[in-house]
Amino acid sequence: xxxxxxxxxxxxxxxxxxxxxxxxxxxxxxxxxxxxxxxxxxxxxxxxxxxxxxxxxxxxxxxxxxxxxxxxxxxxxxxxxxxxxxxxxxxxxxxxxxxxxxxxxxxxxxxxxxxxxxxxxxxxxxxxxxxxxxxxxxxxxxxxxxxxxxxxxxxxxxxxxxxxxxxxxxxxxxxxxxxxxxxxxxxxxxxxxxxxxxxxxxxxxxxxxxxxxxxxxxxxxxxxxxxxxxxxxxxxxxxxxxxxxxxxxxxxxxxxxxxxxxxxxxxxxxxxxxxxxxxxxxxxxxxxxxxxxxxxxxxxxxxxxxxxxxxxxxxxxxxxxxxxxxxxxxxxxxxxxxxxxxxxxxxxxxxxxxxxxxxxxxxxxxxxxxxxxxxxxxxxxxxxxxxxxxxxxxxxxxxxxxxxxxxxxxxxxxxxxxxxx
Numbered sequence: 001x002x003x004x005x006x007x008x009x010x011x012x013x014x015x016x017x018x019x020x021x022x023x024x025x026x027x028x029x030x031x032x033x034x035x036x037x038x039x040x041x042x043x044x045x046x047x048x049x050x051x052x053x054x055x056x057x058x059x060x061x062x063x064x065x066x067x068x069x070x071x072x073x074x075x076x077x078x079x080x081x082x083x084x085x086x087x088x089x090x091x092x093x094x095x096x097x098x099x100x101x102x103x104x105x106x107x108x109x110x111x112x113x114x115x116x117x118x119x120x121x122x123x124x125x126x127x128x129x130x131x132x133x134x135x136x137x138x139x140x141x142x143x144x145x146x147x148x149x150x151x152x153x154x155x156x157x158x159x160x161x162x163x164x165x166x167x168x169x170x171x172x173x174x175x176x177x178x179x180x181x182x183x184x185x186x187x188x189x190x191x192x193x194x195x196x197x198x199x200x201x202x203x204x205x206x207x208x209x210x211x212x213x214x215x216x217x218x219x220x221x222x223x224x225x226x227x228x229x230x231x232x233x234x235x236x237x238x239x240x241x242x243x244x245x246x247x248x249x250x251x252x253x254x255x256x257x258x259x260x261x262x263x264x265x266x267x268x269x270x271x272x273x274x275x276x277x278x279x280x281x282x283x284x285x286x287x288x289x290x291x292x293x294x295x296x297x298x299x300x301x302x303x304x305x306x307x308x309x310x311x312x313x314x315x316x317x318x319x320x321x322x323x324x325x326x327x328x329x330x331x332x333x334x335x336x337x338x339x340x341x342x343x344x345x346x347x348x349x350x351x352x353x354x355x356x357x358x359x360x361x362x363x364x365x366x367x368x369x370x371x372x373x374x375x376x377x378x379x380x381x382x383x384x385x386x387x388x389x390x391x392x393x394x395x396x397x398x399x400x401x402x403x404x405x406x407x408x409x410x411x412x413x414x415x416x417x418x419x420x421x
Contacts, residue, residue: 020336025291028277029274030275031048054253057258058183059130060245062130062176090109114220127202132225229245259282263293268292297333305328323360346362
């Protein structure tokens with residue numbers, strides 16, 4: 001099978017000089033991205049590649065990496081150690097320019113779920129405590145366990161994983177998101193890590209949960225974790241199509257949010273970084289979602305059914321192969337997600353003669369380099385071998401060659417006999 005990539009202008013311009021129309025919406029956050037989770041298409045961007053402090057949305061990376069390593073260990077009971085629960089004041093940490101204390105040490109006054117030294121908690125409960133109540137202590141306990149006793153080793157593995165999924169401008173120093181001068185990412189990278197996370201059903205289940213009851217442990221009675229994402233919870237900022245994901249705040253990062261919403265089978269991810277007001281990040285997300293979900297799809301016929309102007313020379317054929325298709329190639333898309341379109345022509349391997357109406361190949365429509373539709377191609381007329389090709393084919397057979405030589409000899413003998421007479 002041979003592949004031939006059609007230049008766009010051979011047929012017509014598939015998208016001429018047009019590009020996707022970015023959503024016309026204003027956000028208060030310094031950096032923002034709206035991404036289609038299925039395709040990775042960016043519908044809106046504002047300072048998308050500017051490095052920012054993420055605060056607790058770091059926990060999205062901690063969660064998905066831990067789930068990738070231990071989704072089969074949800075009931076595993078993990079012990080909280082002294083090292084995972086160590087605390088230092090933010091002032092003391094800053095006083096020593098963040099060099100004296102390990103980056104993963106917790107800070108007094110930061111969000112936690114109140115774990116105690118020696119407390120044994122199921123991995124599942126730690127995940128909910130980390131993602132709903134934003135427990136930095138839960139993050140550290142998870143990281144220490146999956147780092148084989150070393151939180152720094154866990155972070156090395158997380159950073160390696162983030163690089164592998166395309167988060168090239170991200171470096172995380174701790175699993176919780178507490179401030180460190182080198183702990184930075186971008187809105188675009190956060191969208192990418194959330195895109196990966198949303199492929200995991202358990203992650204999706206956790207981040208859309210309103211509240212979760214942690215079972216009693218060897219150190220404490222049962223407690224309830226409450227969702228911090230106000231888009232998911234009932235109230236003034238509730239958004240009916242929201243399905244998670246994570247909020248964050250530190251004085252240096254300001255308010256941060258990564259949120260997901262789904263409507264009409266369209267799953268979108270909104271990332272807001274460095275937002276001055278807590279309520280504004282939720283309003284920014286709602287505005288982005290609403291603007292995108294209010295779009296009407298555009299339908300375009302890329303190539304109609306019928307005869308096509310291109311042809312294919314066939315070796316040893318009397319004439320070129322011309323084709324037609326029974327199906328049109330068309331696509332529907334939202335204006336903010338207009339894809340880059342390309343046609344790819346794929347020929348079948350066919351032997352002469354080719355019958356009229358015989359399938360001889362296909363035209364593939366690619367949107368952003370993904371095949372989205374295929375139209376079979378059929379021969380418009382019969383294609384037979386040329387006269388000379390037929391002679392060559394006869395001559396290539398040993399038996400036919402002997403017969404041909406015999407005929408030539410007989411003719412030569414006949415002509416010679418006539419001359420003598």
